[in-house]
Amino acid sequence: MNLSLKNSLYTAFLIALLAFISTSQSDAHEHASSGSVAIAIHGGAGTITRAQLSDEQEEAYRKAIDKALELGYEKLKNGDDGLDAIEAAIIYLEDSPLFNAGVGAVYTFDGTHELDASIMRGDTLEAGAVSSLTNVKNPIKAARLVMEKSVHVMLSGEGAQRFSQQNGLTRVDNGIFNTPRRYESLKRAKQRIKESEESANANEGLETPVTSDLYATNTQDDYKFGTVGVVVLDANGNISAGTSTGGMTAKRYGRVGDSPIIGAGTYADNASCAVSATGHGEYFIRYNVAADICARMKYQGLSLKEAADTVINQVLKNAGGDGGVIAIDAKGNIAMPFNTEGMYRGSIDTQGNKTVLIYKE
Amino acid sequence: MNLSLKNSLYTAFLIALLAFISTSQSDAHEHASSGSVAIAIHGGAGTITRAQLSDEQEEAYRKAIDKALELGYEKLKNGDDGLDAIEAAIIYLEDSPLFNAGVGAVYTFDGTHELDASIMRGDTLEAGAVSSLTNVKNPIKAARLVMEKSVHVMLSGEGAQRFSQQNGLTRVDNGIFNTPRRYESLKRAKQRIKESEESANANEGLETPVTSDLYATNTQDDYKFGTVGVVVLDANGNISAGTSTGGMTAKRYGRVGDSPIIGAGTYADNASCAVSATGHGEYFIRYNVAADICARMKYQGLSLKEAADTVINQVLKNAGGDGGVIAIDAKGNIAMPFNTEGMYRGSIDTQGNKTVLIYKE
Numbered sequence: 001m002n003l004s005l006k007n008s009l010y011t012a013f014l015i016a017l018l019a020f021i022s023t024s025q026s027d028a029h030e031h032a033s034s035g036s037v038a039i040a041i042h043g044g045a046g047t048i049t050r051a052q053l054s055d056e057q058e059e060a061y062r063k064a065i066d067k068a069l070e071l072g073y074e075k076l077k078n079g080d081d082g083l084d085a086i087e088a089a090i091i092y093l094e095d096s097p098l099f100n101a102g103v104g105a106v107y108t109f110d111g112t113h114e115l116d117a118s119i120m121r122g123d124t125l126e127a128g129a130v131s132s133l134t135n136v137k138n139p140i141k142a143a144r145l146v147m148e149k150s151v152h153v154m155l156s157g158e159g160a161q162r163f164s165q166q167n168g169l170t171r172v173d174n175g176i177f178n179t180p181r182r183y184e185s186l187k188r189a190k191q192r193i194k195e196s197e198e199s200a201n202a203n204e205g206l207e208t209p210v211t212s213d214l215y216a217t218n219t220q221d222d223y224k225f226g227t228v229g230v231v232v233l234d235a236n237g238n239i240s241a242g243t244s245t246g247g248m249t250a251k252r253y254g255r256v257g258d259s260p261i262i263g264a265g266t267y268a269d270n271a272s273c274a275v276s277a278t279g280h281g282e283y284f285i286r287y288n289v290a291a292d293i294c295a296r297m298k299y300q301g302l303s304l305k306e307a308a309d310t311v312i313n314q315v316l317k318n319a320g321g322d323g324g325v326i327a328i329d330a331k332g333n334i335a336m337p338f339n340t341e342g343m344y345r346g347s348i349d350t351q352g353n354k355t356v357l358i359y360k361e
Numbered sequence: 362m363n364l365s366l367k368n369s370l371y372t373a374f375l376i377a378l379l380a381f382i383s384t385s386q387s388d389a390h391e392h393a394s395s396g397s398v399a400i401a402i403h404g405g406a407g408t409i410t411r412a413q414l415s416d417e418q419e420e421a422y423r424k425a426i427d428k429a430l431e432l433g434y435e436k437l438k439n440g441d442d443g444l445d446a447i448e449a450a451i452i453y454l455e456d457s458p459l460f461n462a463g464v465g466a467v468y469t470f471d472g473t474h475e476l477d478a479s480i481m482r483g484d485t486l487e488a489g490a491v492s493s494l495t496n497v498k499n500p501i502k503a504a505r506l507v508m509e510k511s512v513h514v515m516l517s518g519e520g521a522q523r524f525s526q527q528n529g530l531t532r533v534d535n536g537i538f539n540t541p542r543r544y545e546s547l548k549r550a551k552q553r554i555k556e557s558e559e560s561a562n563a564n565e566g567l568e569t570p571v572t573s574d575l576y577a578t579n580t581q582d583d584y585k586f587g588t589v590g591v592v593v594l595d596a597n598g599n600i601s602a603g604t605s606t607g608g609m610t611a612k613r614y615g616r617v618g619d620s621p622i623i624g625a626g627t628y629a630d631n632a633s634c635a636v637s638a639t640g641h642g643e644y645f646i647r648y649n650v651a652a653d654i655c656a657r658m659k660y661q662g663l664s665l666k667e668a669a670d671t672v673i674n675q676v677l678k679n680a681g682g683d684g685g686v687i688a689i690d691a692k693g694n695i696a697m698p699f700n701t702e703g704m705y706r707g708s709i710d711t712q713g714n715k716t717v718l719i720y721k722e
Contacts, residue, residue, distance in 0.1 A: 262649070285488065285515065
């Protein structure tokens, strides 16, 4: 073989190799935008046991999660943007009295409802969040408006409401969020807070503790749970996340939990994953839970499942932080770990397989 | 050499090895708690050029940063907790009219001041944050009270103020934060917003944009900068971070920036670093800046300098996010990268070397 033939063969080989690499990459790209879609939903984590839920209650939760999944999935199959799917599913959960978001939101100490929500998309890292809304029916809509119609990421309180109404959302009376079940929870929580503060005064002669750790021991009402969230992979290969909540029963002093905090309760980045959290919000803020799961995928090379499990079942559990997350990556892998007894959750994967679960199984 | 002698020698070797390892670890621990202390401070980043600052202005900023450094450093040398050093330094900066925090805070669209702050310690990952305060003189004190006297991490608005006052902070009139310089900035910002909205209406016939991107092009007033922050390594080997701000000139609708968002404007974890940020807050929230610097150290094994530089000068810069951070790790290494023309900043390292800087140098 002479040198020139050798060079020709070498060149031909290089061209073939480049063609192969280029085809593979194009395949990979095709796969990402081929229309594979997936969705996961949570409706809160906490001390949910078979003993506590009647068959009827269990059935109601399963049906609601199932319906929300279908509403979101329909949008995704239709090729709609992931945020449309998130919005459709969360609006349904906000309107359901079963969950601590929208109608059915827990009561503040003063007997009202203050709602928080956030949304984020993984392709552009755009995000929107609202906190302490009292008269916007669907906070997830307000969060999306902040993202899409303002230069800001987070708006709060009366200003956020003015913004929402200027952008077309109807002002509603705070009373529409009332439910008898949550009102009973408030009465019990206030009774416990009162007893705790009286006992603190009697024992210590100190000033009344302005926020009590006591009601953190309440397992009966799951006062800090019931947040709803949705993560999706849409037909364009984008992943997104959204979260909505009424916060914590008997909350005072304008307390803000993790749900409207980008990085804590919600995060989305196509380079890693999209996450929505539910649980004891203070821990989720301090441990930067949603973004930390993404960071462990991106920087440690962990799988979605490994990253989510490590944060929920090791880091948070060791710290005493109760809760769970739903998470999805750009390939449509789904993880739904929680360190409590149960988490209302469900998913439809890229193969179309649906699961709706409540307890550990 | 018989077997038993061999075993004895082997055992002796093992014991010596264990003793060596144990000593090394103990040394490492001693080093961490040997009293080495360090502090870094920022007073905002932006379009700060030699042409824009008079000699007197430059001198005033240098003196203020120097004084804040000394106040914090004195606490650290005294063996006080890092949070005491942060509080002392930030109170001084909040009380100075030079910075966009406390007195000298920028005006909201409505002509008032709404202040945000947060604080976090790296040993326990405890954190406290307040947003939208209007009548608390030193927001950093309120943030620390939330951390130490409540079960919550973040309180907002009137509730946060009631909490602050119940815990001993004096209620002040919002007017005490007024300064003529910031009022002029507001007037200019509102004029620009008005022109922008009029022009949008004339050109498009569309609804008035409720928040305008126009004032993002303002370089004259540095409307979005001037936030103050402090990070420290204390004599116990703990690192902590704190941030305080008046937010963005002419902000509306209860806008919340990155300063009170744990993970965005402030983060501290002894396993990696403590960070306080200043800049265009929306980007710092979306890119989870403070916690991301820590995550890159923890998970990628980057040095503090590498991690902070990558996030500020690559990730944020590519995204168009202006600003900078100060950061410190548990060994007392300090990094102060920024991608703007200047950042008011200073540090005293573990050797006692002090630097006070404004421009790139």
